[in-house]
């Protein structure tokens with residue numbers, strides 16, 4: 320799952336390509352080095368246990384603490400590609416018993432809204448065959464199947480620009496699809512105000 324954010328290009332930027340994003344520090348992942356990030360890291364690695372609501376709120380807080388940096392980079396004309404973001408937060412927690420989708424969305428309402436969200440679709444059985452699967456909490460095929468169903472529910476929300484990428488293709492074609500969708504979204508987002516995630520979705 321990749322979320323793309325863009326406001327305006329650097330004068331000398333040629334648009335979107337992965338190495339350009341990487342060299343400008345535009346690729347962001349949940350930061351496991353902050354105090355909150357360290358709590359999350361220990362939980363995911365099964366080194367500690369946390370109550371389910373608590374860990375959900377910690378994941379959200381870990382995103383909010385990144386917002387000033389995200390805004391600063393966007394103002395500098397840097398395109399951001401963010402791994403997972405709030406959509407994983409909702410899909411993973413709501414896959415646990417007793418959690419409603421709208422409760423899970425609430426703490427992330429108002430975060431910067433991505434111009435594009437790409438869901439890299441791969442069935443859980445195939446994902447389990449890929450490198451390093453099974454080392455962390457949540458990495459079981461049964462849980463991942465429920466998570467996938469929650470993502471499918473989230474994708475019905477038309478206020479977010481969702482695109483599904485077939486991740487079973489070879490890496491070159493996955494890259495080609497990601498690039499095409501990203502360029503399209505970047506062109507449309509140019510100079511538009513930054514949106515707020517789920518502000519309209521949860522209004523009523």
Ligand SMILES: Nc1ncnc2c1ncn2[C@@H]1O[C@H](COP(=O)(O)OP(=O)(O)OP(=O)(O)O)[C@@H](O)[C@H]1O
Pocket residue numbers: 320449450451486487488489490493
């Ligand atoms: N299209 C592909 N074809 C074959 N193998 C792939 C493909 N894409 C990724 N892989 C391999 O699958 C493994 C997992 O890939 P990757 O780390 O990108 O997945 P991920 O979903 O981002 O994992 P994470 O749970 O860390 O977010 C890696 O070993 C990677 O090289």
Ligand SMILES: Cc1cn([C@H]2C[C@H](O)[C@@H](COP(=O)(O)O)O2)c(=O)[nH]c1=O
Pocket residue numbers: 349363378379402403404405407408409411412455456457458
């Ligand atoms: C952002 C976020 C993630 N999760 C889950 C999903 C994965 O199992 C891990 C993170 O793994 P990564 O390979 O380091 O990206 O955490 C979650 O439960 N809630 C969230 O908000």
